[in-house]
Amino acid sequence: MIARHSLNSERCARCFIASCIFGCVLFAAVLVNTDVAWSNEPPPTIDPAAHLKIEIVYLGKEYTEPEPLSLVDKIYTDKGIQGARVGITEDNMTGRLIGHDYSLTEAIIPEDEDITVKAREVLSAGARMIAADLEPADLLKVAELPEAKDAIIFNIRSSDERLRHENCRRNVFHIPPDYAMRADALAQYLVWKKWRRWALISGERPADLEYAIALRRAAKRFGGKIIGEKTYAFDGGSRRTDTGHQQIQTQMPLLTQDFADHDVIVVADIEESFGDYLLFRTYEPRPIAGTHGLVAVSWHRSYEESAATQMQNRFERKAGRIMTERDYSAWLAVRAFGEAVTRTNTADAVKIRSYIMSEEFQVAGFKSQGLNFRSWDRQLRQPILLAGPRALVSISPQEGFLHPKYLTDTLGFDEPETKCQQKN
Amino acid sequence: MNRAVFAFIALSAFAACPAQAATVFVSNEKDNTITVLDAESLKVLKTVKVGRRPRGMVLTPDMKELLICAGDDHRLDVMDTTTFEIIRTHETSGPDPELLDIDPEGKIIYIANEDDGMVTVIERDGGKVLGEIPIGVEPEGMAVAPDNSVVVATSESTSMAHFIDTKTLKVIANVLVDTRPRVSEYTADGKEVWVTAEVGGTVAIIDTTTRKVKKKFGFEIAGVRPELIQPMGIKFTKDAKRAFIALGRANRLAVVDTATHEVLDYILVGQRPWHIDMNPEGTKIYTANGLSNDMTVVDVATLKPEKSVPVGRLPWGIVIKP
Numbered sequence: 001m002i003a004r005h006s007l008n009s010e011r012c013a014r015c016f017i018a019s020c021i022f023g024c025v026l027f028a029a030v031l032v033n034t035d036v037a038w039s040n041e042p043p044p045t046i047d048p049a050a051h052l053k054i055e056i057v058y059l060g061k062e063y064t065e066p067e068p069l070s071l072v073d074k075i076y077t078d079k080g081i082q083g084a085r086v087g088i089t090e091d092n093m094t095g096r097l098i099g100h101d102y103s104l105t106e107a108i109i110p111e112d113e114d115i116t117v118k119a120r121e122v123l124s125a126g127a128r129m130i131a132a133d134l135e136p137a138d139l140l141k142v143a144e145l146p147e148a149k150d151a152i153i154f155n156i157r158s159s160d161e162r163l164r165h166e167n168c169r170r171n172v173f174h175i176p177p178d179y180a181m182r183a184d185a186l187a188q189y190l191v192w193k194k195w196r197r198w199a200l201i202s203g204e205r206p207a208d209l210e211y212a213i214a215l216r217r218a219a220k221r222f223g224g225k226i227i228g229e230k231t232y233a234f235d236g237g238s239r240r241t242d243t244g245h246q247q248i249q250t251q252m253p254l255l256t257q258d259f260a261d262h263d264v265i266v267v268a269d270i271e272e273s274f275g276d277y278l279l280f281r282t283y284e285p286r287p288i289a290g291t292h293g294l295v296a297v298s299w300h301r302s303y304e305e306s307a308a309t310q311m312q313n314r315f316e317r318k319a320g321r322i323m324t325e326r327d328y329s330a331w332l333a334v335r336a337f338g339e340a341v342t343r344t345n346t347a348d349a350v351k352i353r354s355y356i357m358s359e360e361f362q363v364a365g366f367k368s369q370g371l372n373f374r375s376w377d378r379q380l381r382q383p384i385l386l387a388g389p390r391a392l393v394s395i396s397p398q399e400g401f402l403h404p405k406y407l408t409d410t411l412g413f414d415e416p417e418t419k420c421q422q423k424n
Numbered sequence: 425m426n427r428a429v430f431a432f433i434a435l436s437a438f439a440a441c442p443a444q445a446a447t448v449f450v451s452n453e454k455d456n457t458i459t460v461l462d463a464e465s466l467k468v469l470k471t472v473k474v475g476r477r478p479r480g481m482v483l484t485p486d487m488k489e490l491l492i493c494a495g496d497d498h499r500l501d502v503m504d505t506t507t508f509e510i511i512r513t514h515e516t517s518g519p520d521p522e523l524l525d526i527d528p529e530g531k532i533i534y535i536a537n538e539d540d541g542m543v544t545v546i547e548r549d550g551g552k553v554l555g556e557i558p559i560g561v562e563p564e565g566m567a568v569a570p571d572n573s574v575v576v577a578t579s580e581s582t583s584m585a586h587f588i589d590t591k592t593l594k595v596i597a598n599v600l601v602d603t604r605p606r607v608s609e610y611t612a613d614g615k616e617v618w619v620t621a622e623v624g625g626t627v628a629i630i631d632t633t634t635r636k637v638k639k640k641f642g643f644e645i646a647g648v649r650p651e652l653i654q655p656m657g658i659k660f661t662k663d664a665k666r667a668f669i670a671l672g673r674a675n676r677l678a679v680v681d682t683a684t685h686e687v688l689d690y691i692l693v694g695q696r697p698w699h700i701d702m703n704p705e706g707t708k709i710y711t712a713n714g715l716s717n718d719m720t721v722v723d724v725a726t727l728k729p730e731k732s733v734p735v736g737r738l739p740w741g742i743v744i745k746p
Contacts, residue, residue, distance in 0.1 A: 090561045093541060094582040097560065097598040307580065310520070310562055313539050335581075342583070342600065362623065364581065364603050368673070369651035370623045407649060 052100045054347045056337055057122045058084045058330070059142065060108040060133030061115060066272040074321065080133045080156055081106060082319040083327030087334030089318070094342055102338065108133070116141050123147035128349035131333040133326070136160045136167065143169040150349050152356070154333035157326060161210065164377040164413065168420035173356070173378040175329040175336075179214035181412035182296035185384035185396035186266070186289055187218035188410070192398045195263035195287075200229045201255065201278070202268035211268035211291065222401070228259040232274060252281035266290040293388070296396070299328035300387040308366040332371075332380075336363045374409070377420040381408040446703050447505065447745045449490055450712050450719055451478040452736025458492065459735040460508050463703050463710070463744060466721065466733045470508045474501045480523030480566075481741045484548065485530040490743060493521035495538065500524070505745050514551040518544030523607075525566040525575065527590065534575045536563035543577050545593060555593035559586045565608035567617065569632070576617050576630075578605035585619050585628075587635055597635040601628040607699075609658040611682070620655035620669060627655055627669060629685070641685050648674045657699040661724060662706035668722075670697040670711055677711060679727055689727050693720035698739070704746035712739035
């Protein structure tokens with residue numbers, strides 16, 4: 001941006017002084033500020049009378065969750081909902097300018113209660129836009145309610161692949177990346193690094209095994225090789241012990257010593273029972289990737305690009321803690337609803353759904369590109385962050401992994417691979 | 425003094441005049457510096473340390489001062505454009521200033537506070553806060569109308585251009601554009617405001633009389649994925665016939681016919697050109713390339729990139745002083 005009044009004379013004047021004596025010929029090319037007459041009476045851009053009320057329901061359960069192994073990670077009981085609250089504030093900042101009034105209904109019940117009761121209650125009251133902080137079984141129960149037929153349910157919690165495949169539902173959209181997307185994001189990077197030989201260690205719980213399957217698939221897709229596999233049941237016991245590292249220090253080398261030559265150890269420990277213990281304790285000096293060490297996530301505190309800093313700051317000011325992945329998913333769900341309402345100027349769920357499914361829809365999520373949903377399983381496309389414990393390492397898709405439509409479709413299940421029968 | 429000597433000195437003085445080239449200022453977001461270069465020789469004249477995360481800059485109409493947003497220090501730094509020294513700071517800029525503009529009289533500064541959803545209006549002399557105007561989420565673009573009646577701010581997360589009356593400091597119109605609007609720029613005749621949408625990949629042309637989008641256009645580049653096309657900085661040629669638009673990660677400048685809105689050409693520059701500016705003669709365009717840490721000079725007549733020179737890390741803003 002240069003200033004409007006361009007006075008070439010000043011430059012010449014300095015030249016005049018510099019050359020001490022005889023002056024330059026001054027062509028004072030003064031550009032006159034062009035005064036343009038136009039009406040000062042603004043026609044209203046948006047009819048203020050067009051008042052729209054939009055209710056978004058945050059439907060969740062207070063599940064018992066595995067505690068993070070590291071004491072550095074705090075235990076939060078409000079993951080998700082805090083993101084939704086920031087999202088609704090932002091929706092309203094836009095909404096108040098165009099006569100759209102958003103509200104967030106927080107419907108969070110204890111773990112032992114029946115989610116369908118609460119879901120019925122909000123659905124019968126007319127709510128159709130739902131951010132679901134639910135485990136797969138509960139999510140499916142809600143999706144199958146007759147009242148939920150026209151609802152738009154954003155899964156903001158689960159990475160379960162079956163929800164995107166055989167258990168896919170027409171009214172369920174998925175914000176968080178599934179295990180396959182995460183494993184593929186990691187695999188592309190490891191292959192780019194030429195760390196192709198992987199030793200796989202997974203926990204024994206169902207989610208651990210599912211992530212291990214995703215890692216195997218990713219190796220195959222991108223040219224990694226799993227040279228050996230182990231499952232490991234580590235009885236973590238209490239999170240706090242006065243003495244504890246000695247035993248771990250001997251156990252981890254044992255666990256990792258008899259693998260064939262490998263470049264990296266990939267770990268699948270969703271349930272947080274031993275993953276962090278592998279770092280710096282392996283038999284051979286090898287990096288750790290997977291659920292610990294280098295992780296594939298949709299959000300991380302160390303991420304700052306594409307205005308992510310502003311999001312981190314906004315969130316921390318409001319929530320008083322750092323933004324977790326689930327907060328990001330919930331924020332994105334609420335923003336996606338907001339974006340669809342803003343663009344279509346309606347709160348009608350059927351119209352909103354068809355807009356969200358269209359090519360026009362895109363929501364911004366600090367990933368330097370518009371995000372939209374895959375038509376075949378309603379999974380949100382998004383670049384995936386690869387982060388170490390304290391800093392961002394890379395963002396996948398990696399350079400050179402190509403796709404005819406979206407580069408992000410190199411992550412996870414592409415259209416020909418989907419098992420989802422309820423397309424569109 | 426004999427005549428021949430007189431003629432010689434007069435001639436050399438005259439010849440020295442055009443050699444006094446314009447000055448280029450590039451803000452380096454990551455280095456907390458401004459690189460000052462000679463616009464012709466492209467030699468670095470000075471690297472000036474400023475507040476943290478310098479991004480948006482504007483030259484005062486009297487050309488004497490460069491106002492710099494130092495986002496992470498929540499202030500404006502004011503540089504003397506002849507000594508290249510920071511002579512003042514304005515702590516009253518509001519939190520996280522990102523981009524700014526100044527009125528044609530050079531008295532009032534309008535600042536986008538990215539973190540805080542508002543525009544802060546301050547006096548250049550003394551920095552007194554005249555107003556804080558709430559707009560959408562993540563304000564960024566800022567452009568004062570040539571007749572000083574209105575300032576157009578954009579908000580990235582809200583995807584709107586907000587028209588603010590400069591007398592009442594009230595928002596008088598909100599215009600929805602595509603996702604993540606970054607830069608707003610008035611045409612010289614004041615009849616249009618062009619707004620680039622980084623994620624939407626489009627440019628919206630807003631009629632300043634009706635305050636409605638009268639035209640929207642996007643870009644298609646063979647071999648470049650659509651999501652990499654991120655329109656950002658805008659600059660119009662002196663004859664107003666063409667617009668240059670930086671396309672971010674598409675690593676190109678688009679050349680657009682301002683009458684037909686057709687894209688005439690794409691010019692490959694450095695990586696992620698962000699803001700751009702033109703020399704006073706209107707013959708060269710300079711781009712700040714965020715990911716390759718350099719600046720590219722493009723010839724306006726031939727539309728060819730001529731040279732890239734290194735500046736600091738993460739160059740963001742660029743301003744040229746005649």
